[in-house]
Amino acid sequence: MLVYFSVDNFRSISDSIELNLKAAPRLRRLKSHARSPIDTNKKLRVLKGSVLYGANASGKSNIIKAIAYAKKLISGDIELDYCDVIRSSYFLLSPKDKTDRSFTFEFTVGGSYFAYFLKTNNKIVLEEELALITQSSEVQVFYRKFDDDSYSYHSDFISNKYTDLNDKEIESAHTEFSFLTKYTPKNKPFLSEIAEKLFDSLKDSEIKNSPLRYFFVHISQAFCFFKFSLITIFPETKYSGSLPELRSGRAKYLNLISKFDTGITTLTEVNVPLSEFSDDVLEDIEKKIKKTGQLYSFKVKDVEHLAEIDSEDNSLKITKLASIHKNKSKSVQFDIIDESDGTRRLLDLIPALENTDEETNDGFGHTFIIDEFDRSLHPIISYRFLESFLSQNNNDQIIATTHEAELLDNNLLRRDEIWFTQKEKDGSTHLYSLNDYTTRYDKDIHSAYLKGVFGGIPSIVKRFK
Numbered sequence: 001m002l003v004y005f006s007v008d009n010f011r012s013i014s015d016s017i018e019l020n021l022k023a024a025p026r027l028r029r030l031k032s033h034a035r036s037p038i039d040t041n042k043k044l045r046v047l048k049g050s051v052l053y054g055a056n057a058s059g060k061s062n063i064i065k066a067i068a069y070a071k072k073l074i075s076g077d078i079e080l081d082y083c084d085v086i087r088s089s090y091f092l093l094s095p096k097d098k099t100d101r102s103f104t105f106e107f108t109v110g111g112s113y114f115a116y117f118l119k120t121n122n123k124i125v126l127e128e129e130l131a132l133i134t135q136s137s138e139v140q141v142f143y144r145k146f147d148d149d150s151y152s153y154h155s156d157f158i159s160n161k162y163t164d165l166n167d168k169e170i171e172s173a174h175t176e177f178s179f180l181t182k183y184t185p186k187n188k189p190f191l192s193e194i195a196e197k198l199f200d201s202l203k204d205s206e207i208k209n210s211p212l213r214y215f216f217v218h219i220s221q222a223f224c225f226f227k228f229s230l231i232t233i234f235p236e237t238k239y240s241g242s243l244p245e246l247r248s249g250r251a252k253y254l255n256l257i258s259k260f261d262t263g264i265t266t267l268t269e270v271n272v273p274l275s276e277f278s279d280d281v282l283e284d285i286e287k288k289i290k291k292t293g294q295l296y297s298f299k300v301k302d303v304e305h306l307a308e309i310d311s312e313d314n315s316l317k318i319t320k321l322a323s324i325h326k327n328k329s330k331s332v333q334f335d336i337i338d339e340s341d342g343t344r345r346l347l348d349l350i351p352a353l354e355n356t357d358e359e360t361n362d363g364f365g366h367t368f369i370i371d372e373f374d375r376s377l378h379p380i381i382s383y384r385f386l387e388s389f390l391s392q393n394n395n396d397q398i399i400a401t402t403h404e405a406e407l408l409d410n411n412l413l414r415r416d417e418i419w420f421t422q423k424e425k426d427g428s429t430h431l432y433s434l435n436d437y438t439t440r441y442d443k444d445i446h447s448a449y450l451k452g453v454f455g456g457i458p459s460i461v462k463r464f465k
Contacts, residue, residue: 054421059429373400
């Protein structure tokens, strides 16, 4: 679960803004929304959800973009200089001409609690730290800093204070650690570089017997959070392909689509004639399948397709996702592209409802970061979706931007789950929580928000009073 996030000097964000997802200790409403993701630290209570409100151009989406950028960089999906091509990647209105930015994450994964700090400019990593947080201390998994044209490194997990390594193993650990630091590029996070080597080059037996085994365990946990647990969803993107999950039987959440009054009774997989594709496209698809030995998922006109080699006759087979609508007299198959924008948006989001109360929680839940959560959705659908998510007895988490004021309901959200962005006079983004206000627990926050009591609305609202 994401516990805390801060960022500075990114797009409209000038000075550091902080999104703190720790549950406020004095709030007693909706106690089930505050989770204890660490069995050994019951004092740590983290919120299942947070909703961000604000006027257009106030910076809500830039907070999501900051998380998405950091996630991609740490996961090794983009290079550091990718930020150069992002429009207004720095806060351009700053009189200081500051050219570095920093990101801080606190998160739980696999039963451990970590803090990760990354400071960069568009060319190199300036400073980086991963720390394991316990109830009594913070232990540096590694620390990296650029100074005087070179890097210094440190790790507490190559000592006998935090491990059971003997003197010989500690000496070997220092040697291996020095080797890893020596060949880490300046423009790449150390976390992603080590994780890449760990997953691509080392066998399980080598990791188990390595003098850096304690170091590797925490590196892999932290990396998996950014790579797999932290999921960003923008209006033009979707969470994941549904066909492999539908076929495997894991996609239990797809059964929920019929409960949201979309007209769909079920989703199915149908064959697509190969004649619909050119010979060049088919040849390219076969190459990609044979190279990976796996199913190949792709889109055609925004419709999800799945390609594979048929085991029976070793031929190429392509299928696509389709919906089934039924009434009293007949059953009709529709292409997903024929469904409404709202239904397709719901299909993008509904995988977040996959986990159920009966499923065990292994400490590797998902944190869904969603920009424009309510896009194309009816207010009642948005409300019921969020209500269903927050009622699940697991450590999955949702953080979403929205304009949907109907979600401002004391029966749906806690005060500490509601945040606002405000555009300051210098053009920068300010982020603050509803919990900063001393409101009564039964106050009509929906009406108060629309009246401008909490800010986070367009200034033109005064003209319509």
